[in-house]
Amino acid sequence: MLRLYDNLSSGNGYKVRLMLHKLGIAFERVEMDIDHGGTRTPDFLAKNPNGRIPTLELEDGTCLAESNAIIWYLADGSPYLPDGRLERAQVLQWLFFEQYSHEPNVATPRYWITHHVEMTPERTMALPGKRKQGYDALGVMDGHLKERRFFVGERLSIADVALYAYTHVAHEGGFDLSGFPAVNAWLARVAAEPPHIPITQG
Amino acid sequence: MLRLYDNLSSGNGYKVRLMLHKLGIAFERVEMDIDHGGTRTPDFLAKNPNGRIPTLELEDGTCLAESNAIIWYLADGSPYLPDGRLERAQVLQWLFFEQYSHEPNVATPRYWITHHVEMTPERTMALPGKRKQGYDALGVMDGHLKERRFFVGERLSIADVALYAYTHVAHEGGFDLSGFPAVNAWLARVAAEPPHIPITQG
Numbered sequence: 059m060l061r062l063y064d065n066l067s068s069g070n071g072y073k074v075r076l077m078l079h080k081l082g083i084a085f086e087r088v089e090m091d092i093d094h095g096g097t098r099t100p101d102f103l104a105k106n107p108n109g110r111i112p113t114l115e116l117e118d119g120t121c122l123a124e125s126n127a128i129i130w131y132l133a134d135g136s137p138y139l140p141d142g143r144l145e146r147a148q149v150l151q152w153l154f155f156e157q158y159s160h161e162p163n164v165a166t167p168r169y170w171i172t173h174h175v176e177m178t179p180e181r182t183m184a185l186p187g188k189r190k191q192g193y194d195a196l197g198v199m200d201g202h203l204k205e206r207r208f209f210v211g212e213r214l215s216i217a218d219v220a221l222y223a224y225t226h227v228a229h230e231g232g233f234d235l236s237g238f239p240a241v242n243a244w245l246a247r248v249a250a251e252p253p254h255i256p257i258t259q260g
Numbered sequence: 261m262l263r264l265y266d267n268l269s270s271g272n273g274y275k276v277r278l279m280l281h282k283l284g285i286a287f288e289r290v291e292m293d294i295d296h297g298g299t300r301t302p303d304f305l306a307k308n309p310n311g312r313i314p315t316l317e318l319e320d321g322t323c324l325a326e327s328n329a330i331i332w333y334l335a336d337g338s339p340y341l342p343d344g345r346l347e348r349a350q351v352l353q354w355l356f357f358e359q360y361s362h363e364p365n366v367a368t369p370r371y372w373i374t375h376h377v378e379m380t381p382e383r384t385m386a387l388p389g390k391r392k393q394g395y396d397a398l399g400v401m402d403g404h405l406k407e408r409r410f411f412v413g414e415r416l417s418i419a420d421v422a423l424y425a426y427t428h429v430a431h432e433g434g435f436d437l438s439g440f441p442a443v444n445a446w447l448a449r450v451a452a453e454p455p456h457i458p459i460t461q462g
Contacts, residue, residue: 108357124352125356127349128349134345144318144333144450145334146333147329147333150329150352151325154326154355154356157311157325159310161360180385180386180389183382183386184382184385199390202311
């Protein structure tokens with residue numbers, strides 16, 4: 059059985075849980091203490107030298123890291139990943155946008171708040187920049203979704219799953235989504251596509 | 261003919277130039293002024309709403325953004341992208357590692373220095389954290405390469421191209437690579453794989 063090293067509060071972990079659920083794949087979930095070095099033990103670093111969750115352990119013991127690489131692996135060959143060369147590259151474009159322009163700005167403030175992380179001078183100084191860049195990323199999404207139902211190919215793909223994970227809880231990081239009507243309509247569409255589970259479900 | 265919106269100093273742009281060169285694909289290169297808003301004009305935002313280079317314009321006018329999505333697109337079906345489902349996911353794992361854990365820490369200080377960007381209090385405060393996380397990423401690479409010739413599958417893939425781009429110029433951002441012997445040996449191997457071009461070649 060697949061084993062997922064995870065943390066229930068993590069949007070990156072949720073992407074993998076949601077895809078496993080959509081694909082009907084059974085898995086064992088291992089909750090990791092990400093606040094007190096649980097991912098920095100020698101045992102875990104042998105599985106993922108970068109010391110992060112989610113990490114997926116395959117049945118032969120091979121470990122795969124990086125949430126968006128994991129959901130690509132899981133979805134490959136399913137309707138959640140298009141077949142065409144250009145559409146697959148477009149899915150990747152949005153997955154890289156998510157990890158570079160969206161997650162560090164939209165997810166990180168949520169982590170600081172919900173995990174009661176000490177607001178060091180470095181974090182305090184970084185917050186306004188993250189806020190601006192997070193809103194910029196939401197604006198790019200809103201513009202793209204104005205005339206589209208989903209990010210790529212007019213059906214739900216892992217691009218939607220990846221961007222849904224932290225966008226639907228952006229308010230927990232202090233983001234106000236009221237100025238992004240196309241994003242809000244898309245969030246509702248993604249949540250209405252069965253099978254769906256909330257981020258709180260392990 | 262493919263058209264690449266690019267900046268010669270950009271490692272992200274270099275990834276695409278290097279892959280186009282390796283694959284023998286002719287292209288037109290458009291040098292963008294990234295220091296003075298050249299990627300924020302209405303014309304360019306119509307091509308890439310996220311306002312970044314590299315952006316690849318295909319012959320039908322479709323534009324593809326995000327360097328690692330572009331090199332995936334170019335390499336798909338070539339020896340630079342493995343066939344197997346797991347190996348492809350492992351390539352993706354390193355591409356996401358590059359954009360999340362490596363590039364923001366290793367490339368950004370180089371950009372600040374070489375483009376004479378004003379060191380605002382925010383950037384000054386962020387630099388020590390980027391330095392530490394950049395060295396952490398180089399350490400992860402060094403550990404992985406200790407017993408391997410290339411990142412995935414024992415032959416050069418786009419995972420190597422992506423990580424080579426900013427690692428081989430990390431010293432320009434103030435990083436000392438002398439403590440990473442496996443990385444240095446790998447850098448030499450990548451540069452020795454023909455056909456190769458330097459980052460300075462358009």
